[in-house]
Amino acid sequence: MRIGRAALSAILLGVIAVSAGGTAWAHGERSQEPFLRMRTITFYDTKWSKARVQPGETMDLTGKFHTFSEWPRAVYLPESIFLHYSVPGPSMLKKEAWMNGMPVINSTSTKLGGDYDYKLAIMGRVTGTYHVHPMVNIEGGGPLVGGGEFVTVDGDWSNFTNNVTTIDGQTIDMETHGQGRIIGWWVLWTIIGVFWLGYWVVRPFTRRIFMVGTVPEEELVSPGDRTVGLVLMIATVLIVAIGYVTTNGAYPITIPLQTGRMDAPELRPTTEFTPYAHATVRVRPVTAVYTVPGRSLGMVLEVTNGSNRAQQLGGFITANLQFREPAQFPDTRLKIKVEPAGPIAPGQTATVSVDATDAEWEYQRLAELIYDSDSRYGGLLEFFDADKNRQIVEVGGPVIPSFEGGATALTGGGQWRPTTQYK
The missing domain is CATH 2.60.120.570 (Particulate methane monooxygenase, b subunit. Chain: A, domain 1)
Known part of the structure; x- marks a missing residue:
């Protein structure tokens, strides 16, 4: 469920x-x-x-x-x-x-x-x-x-x-529009409700509770009780009917609440930005490791550049965090290490390792991903050409937790390498 x-x-x-x-x-x-x-x-x-x-x-x-x-x-x-x-x-x-x-x-x-x-x-x-x-x-x-x-x-x-x-061309203030009518209805129904509850509270209802099942039902409710209930029922129907007529007269032109659902159009690619659905770069995750002591997510990825221009991995976005490659974005606060660095030629397939190390993983409580029932990560990779035109590529898969201090991502050969710290 x-x-x-x-x-x-x-x-x-x-x-x-x-x-x-x-x-x-x-x-x-x-x-x-x-x-x-x-x-x-x-x-x-x-x-x-x-x-x-x-x-x-x-x-x-x-x-x-x-x-x-x-x-x-x-x-x-x-x-x-x-x-x-x-x-x-x-x-x-x-x-x-x-x-x-x-x-x-x-x-x-x-x-x-x-x-x-x-x-x-x-x-x-x-x-x-x-x-x-x-x-x-x-x-x-x-x-x-x-x-x-x-x-x-x-x-x-x-x-x-x-x-x-x-x-119909009227200008109204939504802060106060209909406020008097709303307060009036609330006061009216509150008075009726308090009267109805108070009527039964002052009656000997405790004694009647113990009489349930021991005396005939008609003795539990007196003729006076029935009269009060009938009067309130008729009054309620009349109040609702009168309220409907007066409201319809006060607001003759209305439209019902709209419950339709609109289909959002597809985001079209531009020269500067290519969404995932139109991306020409393809990524296959090979493995991923999250190192708890190092506060580091390491990924090994197989990247295929299907575009006609060289593409370079320059960013990783996940959970409202944006890591950037410092050689391309020197002023970035959150940094990633990409090996081997440099662009991937058109038509080339390369295996790269990505190391995103920062205390933000702990501060943002993202380290708890290793306790999820399926232990998977996800995010968006940013690829840039020489003119800084960007492609967004989705990436995700299983993540392996590690409690070995000082280790982060796996290289292509499957060996641990030391953490790279950034200032």
Whole structure:
């Protein structure tokens, strides 16, 4: 039976957000299991257009995400998803959502192995500092959260308005629209409910409980009780009918809640970026080792360059982490070691070893992947040509845990080599 494991992580995210008060010291995405972050949806190229906004001011959250082909069996397939963002409570508002150039207000379907470009227009609402994440909700599986950055909503939000124009041309403020009607209905039904409960509480119901089964049923409920029940039943029906008529008269033009599902278009390749579905570089994982003392993931890969240009492995993306090869990206914080270094010629097949060593594996709680029931890793490899045009290639497979200190990836010959540390 499939379990929406991500839902538990979402609850923990909410607890962290509530306990943080006005300032959200977040990073609750680390609570999600490694297989959820590595082998479901991989977020990358995430950008926040602003780090500080005013109430009523919008910012753009953009990037891409990849749906992993080897989707875990414990998670529902992403056949129906909803693109959103994660912040503590209603502190910000989503104004627009786009995937691969298509507006996505409703749920959307995706395909395994696909890459999707997204854009979210988010408006500041409540003053505070919040950790803003991209998020994809999967039907039956819960939310999957990408990496986050702190965004500050700065200014007085007491006069905040969220104006929209309806289909009949009216401009309404969503912050207060229908508020009086909502409060009125809540008060009315609360009064009726309290009266109904209070009526039976003041009755000798305890004595009647002990009489159940010992006296005829008609003696447990008096004629007065039946009269009160009948009056309340008739009143409830009348209130609902009158409410329906008055509401229909107040809002004659309405549309039903939309339940349709849109199919996201395929992300087309460009000169600068080639998604996995169109990649001409093919990768076959040979072996992978995660060294616990060294905090290192080592991979041996067989790479075939099917393009007409030389390609060089320059990056590894997994679980919101982006490792880069320092010779190509000197300013990168997370580094990988690729051996042999250098480009792979067109039509050539080469065996390369990749060493991703960093304390982030432990800090992000990704070292727990060795405790998963299937112990598998997953991620995206970045290949670049001489002009820095990029291809995204999926990689994943079983990973072998090692507790031997100072050892990381296996070379092509299957021998251990020492850890390469970067400053």
